[in-house]
Amino acid sequence: MEIGKLTETLLAQYKCEYSRGRPFIIGIDGLGGSGKTTLACKLKRELIAASYETVILHIDDYIVEREKRYQTGNAEWYEYYYLQWDVELIQGELFRKLNRNNSPITLPFYDHSINAIRNKNVNIPSNAIIIIEGVFLLRKEWRSFFDFSVFLECSHELRSKRVLGRDVYLGAYQTRMEKYQKRYWLAEDYYLNKENPIENADYIYRIVEKTDVQ
Numbered sequence: 001m002e003i004g005k006l007t008e009t010l011l012a013q014y015k016c017e018y019s020r021g022r023p024f025i026i027g028i029d030g031l032g033g034s035g036k037t038t039l040a041c042k043l044k045r046e047l048i049a050a051s052y053e054t055v056i057l058h059i060d061d062y063i064v065e066r067e068k069r070y071q072t073g074n075a076e077w078y079e080y081y082y083l084q085w086d087v088e089l090i091q092g093e094l095f096r097k098l099n100r101n102n103s104p105i106t107l108p109f110y111d112h113s114i115n116a117i118r119n120k121n122v123n124i125p126s127n128a129i130i131i132i133e134g135v136f137l138l139r140k141e142w143r144s145f146f147d148f149s150v151f152l153e154c155s156h157e158l159r160s161k162r163v164l165g166r167d168v169y170l171g172a173y174q175t176r177m178e179k180y181q182k183r184y185w186l187a188e189d190y191y192l193n194k195e196n197p198i199e200n201a202d203y204i205y206r207i208v209e210k211t212d213v214q
Contacts, residue, residue, distance in 0.1 A: 002205060002206075003039070003042050003043065003046060004046070006043065006150065006203060006205060007043065007046040007047065007050070009203055010026065010148045010150075010202075010203070011047075011050065011052075013147075013148055013202075014129070014147075014148070018147060021101065021126060022098065022099065022100070022101035022126055023055075023098055023101070023124055023125070023126060023127075023128045023129065023130045024128075024129045024130065024147050024148070025095075025098055025099075025130050025132065025145060025146050025147050025148075026043075026129060026130065026131045026132065026146065026147065026148045026149070026150070027132050027133075027137040027138065027142075027143070027146040027148075027149040027150065028040050028043070028131060028132070028133040028134075028137070028149075028150045028152070029133075029134070029135070029136070029137040029138050029149060029150065029151045029152070029197055029201065030135065030151060030152030030153075030154065030205075031135060031152075031154070031159060031188045031191075031192075032135060032159060032163050032180075032184055032188065033154070033158070033159035033160070033161075033162035033163040033166070034152040034153075034154035034159055034207055035152055035154065035207055036133045036134065036135070036152060037058070037133055039133070039150070039152060039205065040056050040131045040133040041056070043131060044056055044131060047129055052128075052129050053125055053127060053128045053129065054128065054129045054130075054131060055124060055125075055128050055129075055130050055131070056130075056131045056132075056133065057094070057107075057122075057130060057131070057132045057133075058132075058133055058134060059085070059090075059132060059133065059134025059135070059136075059137060060134055060135075061107070061109050061110060062085060062086075062090055062094070062107060062108055062109065062110065063084050063085055063110045064083070064084065064085065064086055064110070064117070065110070065115055065116065065117065066115050067115075068083060069083045069084050075186075076179075076182045076183035076186075077182070077183055077184075077186035077187040077190060078187075079183070080183050080184060080187040081136065081187040081190055081191060086108070087139070087141050087142075088141070089108065090142070091141050091142060091145075093105065093106060093107060093108070094107060094132075095142055095145035096145075098124065098130060098145070099145055101126050103122075103123055103124045103125075103126070104121040104122055104123045104124070105121070105122050105124060106119050106120070106121055106122075107119070107120055107121075107122055132146075135188070135191075136191055136195075137149070137197075138151065138195055138197040138200050138201060139191070139195050140195060143195075143200055146202075148202050148203070149200070149201045149202045149203070150201060150202070150203045150204075150205050151197050151198055151200075151201035151203075151204055151205070152205050152206075152207055153198065153204050153205065153206045153207065154206075154207035155207075156185075158207065158208075158209055160180070163176075163180065163184075164176050164177060164180065
């Protein structure tokens with residue numbers, strides 16, 4: 001399975017090149033519905049089985065409050081790409097501190113139930129492998145902090161089938177379609193054109209409908 005090939009590739013790089021005395025940072029990037037979270041969990045199991053302490057962080061845990069990313073007067077795609085996260089704060093509080101082996105790290109977790117940020121301390125062992133998964137990870141502000149990066153390449157048709165069937169919280173099917181057309185897919189197209197994550201990733205994990213990533 002390709003998960004085995006991915007694990008072998010990143011551990012080869014880890015063993016040959018890594019000796020910095022801080023966490024080894026892996027980024028799993030991909031567009032909506034490509035299977036990032038599932039792949040991160042599978043990779044964590046592979047690494048733990050190989051006796052590597054591994055922690056997963058989800059970039060969607062650190063989005064900003066709703067009023068800062070909706071109905072701001074900007075186009076919806078712009079709100080999603082530029083306003084969904086405080087890019088500079090995450091750069092400083094997560095990526096720079098991981099890079100400097102600062103622990104605990106204080107991270108701004110978004111609480112959906114009350115639309116508020118709760119700061120939480122996260123202890124990161126200096127010898128751990130950290131998997132960070134989420135969309136837009138290889139934007140220029142963040143990509144240099146990854147020791148190894150993966151981009152999930154998945155067809156628009158398969159991703160659409162997944163997200164439109166999954167995201168029922170957005171409303172009826174047509175409402176979901178309109179939201180993806182105006183907000184998510186335009187932002188993803190912009191990201192692909194602006195940052196070219198496929199060229200910038202260390203490893204391309206290709207997804208097909210019968211893959212082990214669901």
